[in-house]
Amino acid sequence: MLEFIRFELNYRFNRPATYIYLILMILMGFLAGGTDIVRAGGSGGKVMENAPIVITQLLVAMMIFGTFIASAVMGVPVLRDFEHKTDSMIFTTPVSKLEYLSGKFIGSFITLLIITSGLVVGIMVGQAIPWPWMDNADRLMPFDIISYLNPYLVFVLPNLFFFSAIFFLGGSLGKRMVVVYAQGIILFMGYLVAETFLSQLDNQGTAAILDPFGFGALQVTTQYWTVAEQNSLLMPFSGYILTNRLIWLTVGIACLVFLYIRFDFNLAGNASSKTKKKGKKMAREIKEEVLNPVVNQLFGPSAQITQLRSLSFFYFKWIIKQLPFIFIALAGVAFVFIISFAGGEGSYGIELYMTSSRVTQFIGIFNLFFIIIIVFYTGEIVWKERDVKMNLIYDALPYPNYISMASKFLGMILMSISLMILLMFCGILIQLISGYADIDWNLYFTELFVDTLGTMILYLMLGLFIQAVVNHKFIGFGLMFVFYISMAVMRELGIEHTMFYFGRTGLGGYSEMNDFGHYFQPFSWLNIYWFGFAVILYAIAILFTVRGIDSSFFIRLRLGKQRINGQLVMVVVLALIVFMGSGGFIYYNTNVLNEYQNSDDSNADRANYERSLKQYETLTQPKVIGTKLDVDIYPKDRDFKASGYFLLKNKSNDTIPAIHIQKAVDDQVLTKIAFDQGVSEDTSNSEFKYVIYTLDEPMLPGDTIQMNIDITFTTTGFKESGSNTDVIYNGTFFNNSAYFPSIGYNEGFELSSDDDRKEQDLEPKERMMETDDPRGIAQSLFGDDADKITFEIVISTDSSQIAIAPGYLQKKWNEGERVYYHYKMDTPMVNFYSMISADYTVIKDTWQPPVDSLPEVALEIYYNKGHEYNTDKMMRGMKEALTYYTENFSPYQFRQLRIMEFPRYRSFAQSFANTVPFSEGIGFIQNIKTDDVDLPFYVTAHEVAHQWWGHQVTEAGVKGNAMLSETLSQYSALMVMKQNFPPEIIKEFLRYELNTYLTGRTFEQKKEMPLYQVEGQGYIHYRKGSLVMYALQDYISEDSVNAALKRFNQDWAFKEAPYPTSKDLIKYYREVTPDSLQYIITDMFETITLFENKTTEAEYEKISDSEYVVDLTVNTIKYQADSLGNEEEQVLKDWIDIGIFTEDSKGKDSLIYLKKHKISQEENSYTLTIGAKPTKAGIDPINKLIDRNPKDNVKTVEEKEEEKPES
The missing domain is CATH 2.60.40.1730 (tricorn interacting facor f3 domain)
Structure with a gap:
C-alpha cells in the first residue's frame, strides 16, 4: 500500500496540473480574502471581514468549485491504469485489492488535501494584513488561526473525504470520466435542491441535512446569529452541522466499502460481457463477399449542403444518445419539476398561480444545465473524431474546411432546440398538473426560442472558438469556466457597462400587464451586437480547426492564413460591420441619449452633492x-x-x-x-x-x-x-x-452606507434625526x-x-x-x-x-x-x-x-x-x-x-416614526385578520414575522435599534412590530390598546407641525397598561429584549376519559441586547403563557389550556389538569414573545410509564 501511496504522490507532484490547481486555490483564496473581486462571505456593515462566519462561508462556497478539482484528482487514479493499459500488469502482481485501492485513494487524497489547503493559505494571507488597496484595517479583527482551522476541520475536510470517495468510486467502477462528471452534477443538484428547501420554514431542517456541501446546515445554524455572534463564535460541531457531517461521512465510507466489494481485481473480469457479445455478433456479421458500390463523385454546392445536413443530423443524434447528455438533461428537467412544486413558495409560504410567466421563471433555472452541456459538449464534439482515433480518415474526406465546424455547430443548435421543445412541454405539463390550463404559447416561444436560444447560440460559438484555438479539451473546459467566473467578478473590477458582458442580453422583467414592454429594444440590439462578435470568433475557429496530423498552434496559424478566402472575408467583414455598427448604436443610446454612470462615479457625485450643498440643509x-x-x-x-x-x-x-x-x-x-x-x-x-x-x-x-x-x-x-x-x-x-x-436640500441624495461614505472620505452618518430633534419634529415623514x-x-x-x-x-x-x-x-x-x-x-x-x-x-x-x-x-x-x-x-x-x-x-x-x-x-x-x-x-x-x-395621523420625520405608521398599520391589519381568520392562521403569520425579524438582525448593516427608535429598518417596524403589538394586545387586551390608539388619534389627527413621535405614542400605551405589566412596554418598545424559552419535559397521566394530569418542566432565560447583539441576562419577573394542545375533530392540534404564569426563575415545573388527552404542551406556544429558538417551545406530551411494583 505504501508503494502505491508513494507512486501516486510522485505522479501527482511531477505533473504541472497539480501546481496549477494549487496556485488556483491560493489565488482564489487571496482574491476572496484580500480583495473585493471575489465575494462569497457575509461580511459587510459591522461584521468583520475576517470574522469566523465569513471565513467559513468563504471556504464552504469555494468547495462548490473545489468539486471540479476533486473530480480531476480523485476520479482518475484507477481509471488511469485502464486507460494506459497497465491494469493487466498490476492485477497479475502479488498485490491485494485492499492495498491497491487504499494506496490509490490515500495517495490521491493527500494530494487533494495539499491542493485545497492553498485555499486556506490564500484567505489567511489576504486577511492577515490590511493591504493598501483595501483600506480595511478597521474591518479586520486580530489574526486567529483557530478561525481558519475550525471551518477547515468541520466543513472542508469532511467534504473532501465524501467528494473523494464518490469520485473514486465512479472512476474505478465506471472506467469513464463522464461518470465522474455525472457525479459532480448530482452533487451540485443536491446543493440546489437543498437551497430550494431552505427558503421554506417547515423544510429547513431537511435542507440542512440533505445538502452535501454543508452550506444548508451552516445557514440554518447561523441564520439568527447577531453581529456580535458572527464576529466571535466558531462553528459548532453539534446540531444540524454535526448531523449533516456524520451523514455524508457515512455515505463516503459506504461508497468506499461498496467499491471494495464490487471492484473486480481479476484480469479476466475486466472485459464486460456486453463487449464480448458485441465482438461475437460483429464476427458473425462479417460476410465473405463484399460488393463495391458504384460511386458518383459530386463536389458542388448541392453536395456541400448534403454533407452539412447529414453531418449536422449525425452530430445531433450522437449528442442526444450520449448517456451524460441524457443524464444532464433529465437532471435539469427533474430540478425544474422539483422547484416548481416544492420550491415555488412566496411570502408567508404562499404559492402563486402556475401561470405561464411563473413557469418560464422556473424553466429559466435550466440555463445552468444548458451551460454545463455547452461547456462539456463543445469540447466533446470538437474532439470526437480524435478521441476515437478516426480523425485522419475523417479529415481526408472531400469537404470544405467550414463544413466540419458548421455541422458541429448546427448539430448543437438542433440539440438546443430539442431541449427547448422538451422544456416547453414540461412547462405546460406543470401548469396542467397544477390545474392551470391558460397556456401562453407566445410567452413560451419568446422566452425559450428567442431569449434562451439566442444566448445559447452565442455561448456555443464561444465554446467552439475556445476549443478550436487552444486545441486542448480540458484546458478549453477550464477557460470556459474562467469566462463564467470573470463575468461574475467584472463588476468588482469596475467594469459595469453591459457592452463588456458577452452574451448578457436578457429580456428583463416580464409582466402580464405590460408583457416585455420596452425591454425588447435593448434586448434585440444587444443580441445583434454580440452575434456579430460571436460570428467573428466562429470564423477564427474555422481557421484554427485541426485537420490532419499537424496540430501545433503556429502550424495551424500558418494553415489558417491559407484557408482565408473571399467568402470567409466577406462574412467576417459583415460581422464586424454588424458588431461595430450595433455597438455604436448601443453606445449612442446608453451614453449619449442617456447618461451612463458606473457605481463609483455615482457615489462620487452623491458625495460631492453633500460636500457642496449640505450647508443649505x-x-x-x-x-x-x-x-x-x-x-x-x-x-x-x-x-x-x-x-x-x-x-x-x-x-x-x-x-x-x-x-x-x-x-x-x-x-x-x-x-x-x-x-x-x-x-x-x-x-x-x-x-x-x-x-x-x-x-x-x-x-x-x-x-x-x-x-x-x-x-x-x-x-x-x-x-x-x-x-x-x-x-x-x-x-x-x-x-x-x-x-x-x-x-x-435633499438628504435622500446622500450616501447612506458607512462603507461607501468611507470610500468617499465622508464620516459615518446616522440614518435619521434623533427622536427629540426639533427640526425633525417640525417636518413630517x-x-x-x-x-x-x-x-x-x-x-x-x-x-x-x-x-x-x-x-x-x-x-x-x-x-x-x-x-x-x-x-x-x-x-x-x-x-x-x-x-x-x-x-x-x-x-x-x-x-x-x-x-x-x-x-x-x-x-x-x-x-x-x-x-x-x-x-x-x-x-x-x-x-x-x-x-x-x-x-x-x-x-x-x-x-x-x-x-x-x-x-x-x-x-x-x-x-x-x-x-x-x-x-x-x-x-x-x-x-x-x-x-x-x-x-x-x-x-x-x-x-x-x-x-x-400616515394620512390622518402624520408622524414626525425622526427616529421611530415608522412605529407610528407601519407598526400601527401592521397591528390594525392583524386585528382585522384576527376577527376574520382562525388562530392557526394568525400563528402561522406570526411565525414568519418572527423568522424574518430574527434573520433581519443577522444582516443588519449598522446597528439594531429598539422599536421606538427604528430607523427605516423593515425587519423591525414591520416584523418585530407585528410581534410586539400582537403580544401587547394579548397582555393588556385588544380593547385597551384600541382605546389608547383612539385617544392618540383624537389628539393628533390632521395636525400639522409639531408632529407626534414614538415617545408620544408610548405615553398612551403606558396609560392603559397596569403597573404590574409596565415592564412589557420597556421590553417591547424601549429595549431589545429576547427570550430563550424551552420545554424540557412533558408527560401526562390519564385519570379518566375526561381528566388528564399534565406535568411540565420549562426553562426560561431573558436577555437584553445592545445594537450589535451583545446580550446580557435579565432578572425574571415575567408573565408568560403556558399552553397545552389536544387533537380536534379535524385531527389538528387545538389549544385546550392557555394561561399566563409568573416566571421568576430559570426552571419551572407545573402540574395541570385538563379535560382531554394532550398532544403537545409548552411555554409561549403561540410564539408571542421574541424567542431566539422558537422551535423548542412546545414538546410532544408522552404518557407516563406505570411504576412496576417491587417483587
Missing part, C-alpha cells in the same frame, strides 16, 4: 400649501408632460430671501420653473440640478408665492441599466417625489416641503386607458384619441400623490359605515383582465378594515377608496389619499388555500390602515 424655506397640475401621459411613447403650480407659503417667523429648488436629477426630465414675482437665478450648482432663486422681495412671515412648473419627461433610446419602469406602455405609476421639484396641501389635477392618457390620481372625479371627457380626468380633493391632504394609467377592468362596490351619520364609501378595484383571482379578497379586506378602523379609531375621512394594479417590476403596495396602487406580484396572482395566510386580504387591510396611520 437647515435654511428656512417656504412650504407648499396648494398644488394644481395638468399631467399628460403618453403610454405609447413612454413620455409625460406636467404643468401647473405650487403655492408656497412662509410658515416660519423668519424672512426668506431666497428659495432653493431641487429639480429631478433624472436626465430624461426637463424642469422649467417660474415665479409670479421677480427673482434672480443662481445656477452655480446646476450639475446637481440645484437652483437658488433670490427673490426681489423677500418672503415675510405669512407671505405666499406661486411657483409655476413645466416638466417634460422624454424617453430617448434606452439606458444601459436601471431602465425606467414608472412610465410604461401599460401600467404607468409614479409619484410626485420622483419627478417633481422639491424645496431645499413625507418631508419638509409641505404639511397639508390642497390638491387638484387634470390627468390625460390614451383613450384605451384609465388615468387615476388622488381626489374625487369632477369631470371626464375625450379629445381625439385621448381621455381626460379631472380630480380634486375637498380637504387638505399630505403632499404625496400618485399618477397612474393603464388598461383596466373595474369592479365597483360600496361600504356602509357602522354609524348611520357617516357617508357611504365607494369602493373600486382597477385590475388587469385575467387577474380576478383575489379581487373578492381585496374587496372584503377593504370592507372589513374600514369597519374595524372606524369602530375602534375614528371615522374614515374620504368618500371613496380605490385599489389599482401595477406591473410587478416593483413588489409593494402604497397608500396615497383614498388611492392604493397594488403590485401585480404581491396579491393579484397568489393561489390562496384554506390554511394559507390570506396575503391579498392582509396587504389590503394594511394599506387601508395607512389612511389612519
Whole structure:
C-alpha cells in the first residue's frame, strides 16, 4: 500500500496540473480574502471581514468549485491504469485489492488535501494584513488561526473525504470520466435542491441535512446569529452541522466499502460481457463477399449542403444518445419539476398561480444545465473524431474546411432546440398538473426560442472558438469556466457597462400587464451586437480547426492564413460591420441619449452633492400649501408632460430671501420653473440640478408665492441599466417625489452606507434625526416641503386607458384619441400623490359605515383582465378594515377608496389619499388555500390602515416614526385578520414575522435599534412590530390598546407641525397598561429584549376519559441586547403563557389550556389538569414573545410509564 501511496504522490507532484490547481486555490483564496473581486462571505456593515462566519462561508462556497478539482484528482487514479493499459500488469502482481485501492485513494487524497489547503493559505494571507488597496484595517479583527482551522476541520475536510470517495468510486467502477462528471452534477443538484428547501420554514431542517456541501446546515445554524455572534463564535460541531457531517461521512465510507466489494481485481473480469457479445455478433456479421458500390463523385454546392445536413443530423443524434447528455438533461428537467412544486413558495409560504410567466421563471433555472452541456459538449464534439482515433480518415474526406465546424455547430443548435421543445412541454405539463390550463404559447416561444436560444447560440460559438484555438479539451473546459467566473467578478473590477458582458442580453422583467414592454429594444440590439462578435470568433475557429496530423498552434496559424478566402472575408467583414455598427448604436443610446454612470462615479457625485450643498440643509424655506397640475401621459411613447403650480407659503417667523429648488436629477426630465414675482437665478450648482432663486422681495412671515412648473419627461433610446419602469406602455405609476421639484436640500441624495461614505472620505452618518430633534419634529415623514396641501389635477392618457390620481372625479371627457380626468380633493391632504394609467377592468362596490351619520364609501378595484383571482379578497379586506378602523379609531375621512394594479417590476403596495396602487406580484396572482395566510386580504387591510396611520395621523420625520405608521398599520391589519381568520392562521403569520425579524438582525448593516427608535429598518417596524403589538394586545387586551390608539388619534389627527413621535405614542400605551405589566412596554418598545424559552419535559397521566394530569418542566432565560447583539441576562419577573394542545375533530392540534404564569426563575415545573388527552404542551406556544429558538417551545406530551411494583 505504501508503494502505491508513494507512486501516486510522485505522479501527482511531477505533473504541472497539480501546481496549477494549487496556485488556483491560493489565488482564489487571496482574491476572496484580500480583495473585493471575489465575494462569497457575509461580511459587510459591522461584521468583520475576517470574522469566523465569513471565513467559513468563504471556504464552504469555494468547495462548490473545489468539486471540479476533486473530480480531476480523485476520479482518475484507477481509471488511469485502464486507460494506459497497465491494469493487466498490476492485477497479475502479488498485490491485494485492499492495498491497491487504499494506496490509490490515500495517495490521491493527500494530494487533494495539499491542493485545497492553498485555499486556506490564500484567505489567511489576504486577511492577515490590511493591504493598501483595501483600506480595511478597521474591518479586520486580530489574526486567529483557530478561525481558519475550525471551518477547515468541520466543513472542508469532511467534504473532501465524501467528494473523494464518490469520485473514486465512479472512476474505478465506471472506467469513464463522464461518470465522474455525472457525479459532480448530482452533487451540485443536491446543493440546489437543498437551497430550494431552505427558503421554506417547515423544510429547513431537511435542507440542512440533505445538502452535501454543508452550506444548508451552516445557514440554518447561523441564520439568527447577531453581529456580535458572527464576529466571535466558531462553528459548532453539534446540531444540524454535526448531523449533516456524520451523514455524508457515512455515505463516503459506504461508497468506499461498496467499491471494495464490487471492484473486480481479476484480469479476466475486466472485459464486460456486453463487449464480448458485441465482438461475437460483429464476427458473425462479417460476410465473405463484399460488393463495391458504384460511386458518383459530386463536389458542388448541392453536395456541400448534403454533407452539412447529414453531418449536422449525425452530430445531433450522437449528442442526444450520449448517456451524460441524457443524464444532464433529465437532471435539469427533474430540478425544474422539483422547484416548481416544492420550491415555488412566496411570502408567508404562499404559492402563486402556475401561470405561464411563473413557469418560464422556473424553466429559466435550466440555463445552468444548458451551460454545463455547452461547456462539456463543445469540447466533446470538437474532439470526437480524435478521441476515437478516426480523425485522419475523417479529415481526408472531400469537404470544405467550414463544413466540419458548421455541422458541429448546427448539430448543437438542433440539440438546443430539442431541449427547448422538451422544456416547453414540461412547462405546460406543470401548469396542467397544477390545474392551470391558460397556456401562453407566445410567452413560451419568446422566452425559450428567442431569449434562451439566442444566448445559447452565442455561448456555443464561444465554446467552439475556445476549443478550436487552444486545441486542448480540458484546458478549453477550464477557460470556459474562467469566462463564467470573470463575468461574475467584472463588476468588482469596475467594469459595469453591459457592452463588456458577452452574451448578457436578457429580456428583463416580464409582466402580464405590460408583457416585455420596452425591454425588447435593448434586448434585440444587444443580441445583434454580440452575434456579430460571436460570428467573428466562429470564423477564427474555422481557421484554427485541426485537420490532419499537424496540430501545433503556429502550424495551424500558418494553415489558417491559407484557408482565408473571399467568402470567409466577406462574412467576417459583415460581422464586424454588424458588431461595430450595433455597438455604436448601443453606445449612442446608453451614453449619449442617456447618461451612463458606473457605481463609483455615482457615489462620487452623491458625495460631492453633500460636500457642496449640505450647508443649505437647515435654511428656512417656504412650504407648499396648494398644488394644481395638468399631467399628460403618453403610454405609447413612454413620455409625460406636467404643468401647473405650487403655492408656497412662509410658515416660519423668519424672512426668506431666497428659495432653493431641487429639480429631478433624472436626465430624461426637463424642469422649467417660474415665479409670479421677480427673482434672480443662481445656477452655480446646476450639475446637481440645484437652483437658488433670490427673490426681489423677500418672503415675510405669512407671505405666499406661486411657483409655476413645466416638466417634460422624454424617453430617448434606452439606458444601459436601471431602465425606467414608472412610465410604461401599460401600467404607468409614479409619484410626485420622483419627478417633481422639491424645496431645499435633499438628504435622500446622500450616501447612506458607512462603507461607501468611507470610500468617499465622508464620516459615518446616522440614518435619521434623533427622536427629540426639533427640526425633525417640525417636518413630517413625507418631508419638509409641505404639511397639508390642497390638491387638484387634470390627468390625460390614451383613450384605451384609465388615468387615476388622488381626489374625487369632477369631470371626464375625450379629445381625439385621448381621455381626460379631472380630480380634486375637498380637504387638505399630505403632499404625496400618485399618477397612474393603464388598461383596466373595474369592479365597483360600496361600504356602509357602522354609524348611520357617516357617508357611504365607494369602493373600486382597477385590475388587469385575467387577474380576478383575489379581487373578492381585496374587496372584503377593504370592507372589513374600514369597519374595524372606524369602530375602534375614528371615522374614515374620504368618500371613496380605490385599489389599482401595477406591473410587478416593483413588489409593494402604497397608500396615497383614498388611492392604493397594488403590485401585480404581491396579491393579484397568489393561489390562496384554506390554511394559507390570506396575503391579498392582509396587504389590503394594511394599506387601508395607512389612511389612519400616515394620512390622518402624520408622524414626525425622526427616529421611530415608522412605529407610528407601519407598526400601527401592521397591528390594525392583524386585528382585522384576527376577527376574520382562525388562530392557526394568525400563528402561522406570526411565525414568519418572527423568522424574518430574527434573520433581519443577522444582516443588519449598522446597528439594531429598539422599536421606538427604528430607523427605516423593515425587519423591525414591520416584523418585530407585528410581534410586539400582537403580544401587547394579548397582555393588556385588544380593547385597551384600541382605546389608547383612539385617544392618540383624537389628539393628533390632521395636525400639522409639531408632529407626534414614538415617545408620544408610548405615553398612551403606558396609560392603559397596569403597573404590574409596565415592564412589557420597556421590553417591547424601549429595549431589545429576547427570550430563550424551552420545554424540557412533558408527560401526562390519564385519570379518566375526561381528566388528564399534565406535568411540565420549562426553562426560561431573558436577555437584553445592545445594537450589535451583545446580550446580557435579565432578572425574571415575567408573565408568560403556558399552553397545552389536544387533537380536534379535524385531527389538528387545538389549544385546550392557555394561561399566563409568573416566571421568576430559570426552571419551572407545573402540574395541570385538563379535560382531554394532550398532544403537545409548552411555554409561549403561540410564539408571542421574541424567542431566539422558537422551535423548542412546545414538546410532544408522552404518557407516563406505570411504576412496576417491587417483587
